[in-house]
Amino acid sequence: MEFYEMISASKKTYQKPTLSKVGSFENVTQGGVVGSKLDATFPSGTSFSDLTFS
Template identity: 55%
Template sequence: MKTSTPKREYETPNLEAHGSIEQITQGASTGTALDATFPTGTPFGDLTFS
């Protein structure tokens, strides 16, 4: 048994601007402390890297 699926109409893609690159990446700054694997507020100078 063969079923027929109607063809969907093509929709042209569109580009939507969400702000300037500076605004979009504004939250990606270094800061002064890292708390992912160290206690909250640990200064960068106290971190150890291996």
């Protein structure tokens, strides 16, 4: 088998991406939640465990 044939044989066939609905945008992203904290409330470098998700 020549070099070109080896490269061609190892390429995968392209499959276009699909979109699956898994729920409403608000439920999936919690976009419907009203909280009292903004990103600016927390200083840069705040560890993840110190964040509050209100």
